[in-house]
Amino acid sequence: xxxxxxxxxxxxxxxxxxxxWPRRGEIWSVRLPxxxxxxxxxxxxxxxxxxVRNRLADDVIVVPIFTRGAEGPTHVPLPRGAGGVKRDxxxxxxxxxxxxxxxxxxxxxxxxVGSDLMAAVARAVRRAIGETVPEPG
Amino acid sequence: MLSAKRATRVKxxxxxxxxxxxxxxxxxxxNPGLDRSTVIDDALRxxxxxxxxxxxxxxxLEDAGRYDAERSGWKTVRKEAVKRRFGARP
Numbered sequence: 001x002x003x004x005x006x007x008x009x010x011x012x013x014x015x016x017x018x019x020x021w022p023r024r025g026e027i028w029s030v031r032l033p034x035x036x037x038x039x040x041x042x043x044x045x046x047x048x049x050x051x052v053r054n055r056l057a058d059d060v061i062v063v064p065i066f067t068r069g070a071e072g073p074t075h076v077p078l079p080r081g082a083g084g085v086k087r088d089x090x091x092x093x094x095x096x097x098x099x100x101x102x103x104x105x106x107x108x109x110x111x112x113v114g115s116d117l118m119a120a121v122a123r124a125v126r127r128a129i130g131e132t133v134p135e136p137g
Numbered sequence: 138m139l140s141a142k143r144a145t146r147v148k149x150x151x152x153x154x155x156x157x158x159x160x161x162x163x164x165x166x167x168n169p170g171l172d173r174s175t176v177i178d179d180a181l182r183x184x185x186x187x188x189x190x191x192x193x194x195x196x197x198l199e200d201a202g203r204y205d206a207e208r209s210g211w212k213t214v215r216k217e218a219v220k221r222r223f224g225a226r227p
Contacts, residue, residue, distance in 0.1 A: 032217055043210050064211050066204055072196025073189050095211065099218050127193070132186040 021055050021101075022047045025118055027083035028107030030062065030099065042105045046083065046091055046113065048121060060104065063121060064095045074128040076120045084110020093124035146174075 022028050029042035047054065049061035069075045069090035076091040123133045161176045 030214055032214060038210070038213065043207065043214065066207050068204060070196045070199035070203075072199075073192045075196060097211075097215055097218065098222070099214070100221060103214065103218065127189060132182065132189055134185055 022060055022104060022107060023054060023112055024049065024051050025083070025112030025114075026108035027065065027085060027110065027113070028062075029105040029109075030064075030103050031105040033100075033102045044085065044089075044109065045097075045099075046078075046121065048096065048118075048125070057101075059098050059100050061096065061098050063091045063093050063125075064097065066090050066092055073133075074124045076117065076124050078113070078117070081110075082117060083113040084108065091121055091124070093121055094128040096125055096128065 024047055026047050027044050028047060030045045031042035032038050044065040045062035046065060047060055048063050049057075054060055065078060065085065067087065067089055069092060074092070074094040076093060078085055078089040078091050080086065080088050123135070126133045158173075161173055164176060165171050165173060
């Protein structure tokens with residue numbers, strides 16, 4: 001039974017036009033599509049979602065990057081150079097966000113950040129959702 | 138034989154309040170399968186949860202009202218993203 005103009009029984013996977021696709025651990029600029037004059041953008045973000053999702057889905061899970069931030073359980077320092085950032089920054093893991101791929105502007109800024117930093121981000125996200133997660137000894 | 142989890146544990150010495158130790162021993166005696174280590178693990182988890190909670194409070198209070206330009210930028214992005222994701226659905 002056909003259920004769409006192209007026929008076939010299953011909805012086609014939505015493939016975004018944006019290429020290249022973002023990889024987990026990379027830093028990309030985020031902007032409001034169609035509003036280049038917004039004074040607050042673009043803002044950098046770390047891609048946290050899995051690469052299968054990043055390649056096939058039309059959205060990505062990102063962690064916003066701020067230039068400063070209080071030390072705390074859900075903030076992860078991002079040293080200058082990591083992922084291509086030009087200054088010491090802070091990942092606000094409590095502000096984890098899912099964005100359509102067309103919110104991503106330029107990127108990646110550099111190579112993906114290291115696995116230790118990604119592990120620290122994962123711990124901070126778990127704390128943000130209420131888990132008690134000590135730093136590894 | 139030690140399980141893998143048990144093998145990664147650390148043995149420490151500590152000087153504790155004798156009344157608390159007696160309370161732990163009483164609890165362990167009434168609950169077969171438990172030992173002092175299990176109870177002290179639980180106590181430390183609770184302690185760490187409280188420490189994390191306090192640190193979270195400090196972080197949020199320290200951040201309140203700061204980084205306004207960056208926050209406002211992200212809020213705008215998030216609002217637009219949410220509008221797209223949920224706004225058009227019945």
